Amino acid sequence: MKDVSRRSILKAAAGTASVGLLAACAPVAVPADSGDMGADEPDEMIAELEMWTEMATVPWLGAMDEIVESFNNANPGIQVTHSGFSGLAYEQATKTAFAGGAVPDFLQTDAGPGALSAFIEADQLLDLTDVVEESKGTIYPDALDSVLYKGRYWGAPWAMTVANLMYYNADILAEHGVDPATLTTWSAFTDACHTFQHAGVTPVLIGAKNAWPGGHWAQHLYIRTFGVKGSVDLFLRGLDVNHESDLRFTDPAGVRVWELIKELLDNEYYSRGVLSDDYPAAFGKLFRGDGAFFQTGGWLLGEWFAQENPQIDLQFMLMPAIDDIAESNADEVSFNARTLIVPKESAHPEEAQVFVKWYLQSEDPHRIWYKHLPGEAPPMPLSSPMENLRPESARLIDLLDNAPALTIMIERAMDYNIGQEILWHGSSGVLSGALTPEEAAERAENLVLEWREARM
Incomplete structure (x- = not known):
């Protein structure tokens, strides 16, 4: 196993304590390779968890x-039943x-201070700091930062x-003579x-009927126009009323995000079903060979690897940098x-x-996942490589x-509801023609100002 460094050189303030959003170099230990990290010998009663x-x-x-089965086998006094929901139903x-x-009794959700803050501020979550601290040395710093809010850990990195x-x-x-290695700038793209x-x-x-795929285009372009450090600084204004920044969504770099999306729309580079195709329809077209590019995250590989007879050679690169913006770096990662x-309110906290604790201290669930x-990579290094x-x-x-530079998805650097309004619905507005780039930028700034004023 090699030393792994995912890291934060920067921590942003939220309230009176830190919210981790960007990562810095630190080696981590390896978690135990034991399947039995559970409770002591069970009582006669079995706790049934949902x-x-x-x-x-x-x-x-x-x-x-398979993960639930592994836990249940290792912990005979506790039996977990898993219920899975799809998309918006969840x-x-x-x-x-x-x-x-x-x-x-417990559940999975998106990580990130903005995604967790509403639950925390409403006093709806158990503070898991003591449990997480026991395994802190085995978890990547950026994974830890994704569940950190006001100096406490509120989740277990998944x-x-x-x-x-x-x-x-x-x-x-290849057929059209385009070398992917050259596509590191927006103009080349x-x-x-x-x-x-x-x-x-x-x-x-693109399958922007669901709104979020268009929102992902926008948030990744914010990282390219402001850079990771600048975009975190900008978006934190919508998470912490005490956070001060000179950056605004109406800055030229903020307007540029929406101009780039509109450029793709006006030039008819986006597929015709830009707002009528949903996400599965769009990646289905990709898998059939009906388009050249498709923006999404590493989770698509799960769908791709499940293909029995792949029809195309699917590869990926990072989003390109914007040519004339000094802060834009094609190697920065969201x-x-x-x-x-x-x-x-868990019945069995x-x-x-x-x-x-079992999830954080045993390698079994991470190898299964x-x-x-x-x-989707484990949040900690494993004792030996996966076969x-x-x-x-x-x-x-x-x-x-x-x-x-590395950051959690930028929509989660602010109040999740505001992030969705700015990114998801803002992109739908631009793609539908209901908003100009300038209007989308002004709307974003106004949403943040209204959020801050309501909390001052």
Whole structure:
């Protein structure tokens, strides 16, 4: 095993304590290779726990079933039942549960201070600092930062992957003489789009009917126009009223995000179903060879590896840098992360924390997850490499390990609701023609100002 360094050179203030968003170099230890990290000998009564996740389809569901089975076998006094929900159904189920319904004993959710802050400020989560601290030396610093809010740990880091990837059909690029190694700048990328369009090939597939795929384009472009450090500084204004920054969403770099999206739209580089195709329809077209580029994260590899007879040579690169912006760096990485949280209203809070502890201290769940989903890396190094690790998975790990700057997806650097309004709905407005780039930028700034004023 090599020393792994995922790292933070920068911590941002939230309230009176730190919220970790960017990572800095620090070696970590290796977790125990023991399957039995559970409770003591069980009493006669067996605690039956309910776990919720958004893993409802293959390959995610298979991974969860195997992880739960492994825990149950190692902990005979506790039996966990897993319920998986799909997409928006999961979001609605969790909102209803935390609004007064029946919460599960523990559940998976998105990591990031902005994603967790609403639960925390409403006093709905158990503070897991003591449990996480026991395993702190084995977990990557950036994974730890993704569950840190006001100096405390509120979740157990689950899995992580690169979010700002640009997938491409290598066969199409080769056929039209486009070298992917040259596509590190926006101008080179749009030149390639022009080449494909004139050859009758759809340049960029997108399924923005769901809103979030367009929002992902926007947030990754913020990282390219402001840089990782600048974008975190900008977005933190929507998480911490005490955070001061000279940056504004109406700055030229902020307007530029929306101009770049509109440029792709106006030049008809996006697929015709830009707002009518959903995400599965869009990546289905990619897998059939119906387009050259598709922006999404490493989680797509789970879908890709499940293909029995792949029809294309699918490869990926990072989002390109913007040519005339000094802060823009094509090697900077945005990552997605999941986490386990325990509601305060959990019927079995102590037993739920046994699962959390087992998850953090045993390699079993991480090897199972990575076996099923090699596009999502464990939040800690393993004692020995995974067998038959695919080259795409190894490259994702390399991107995470060697990025000059790394941050959680920027929508989670601010209040999650505001982040979705700015990015998801802002992108839908620009893609539909309802908002100009300037209006989208002004709307974003106004949303942050209103949020801050309501809390001062």
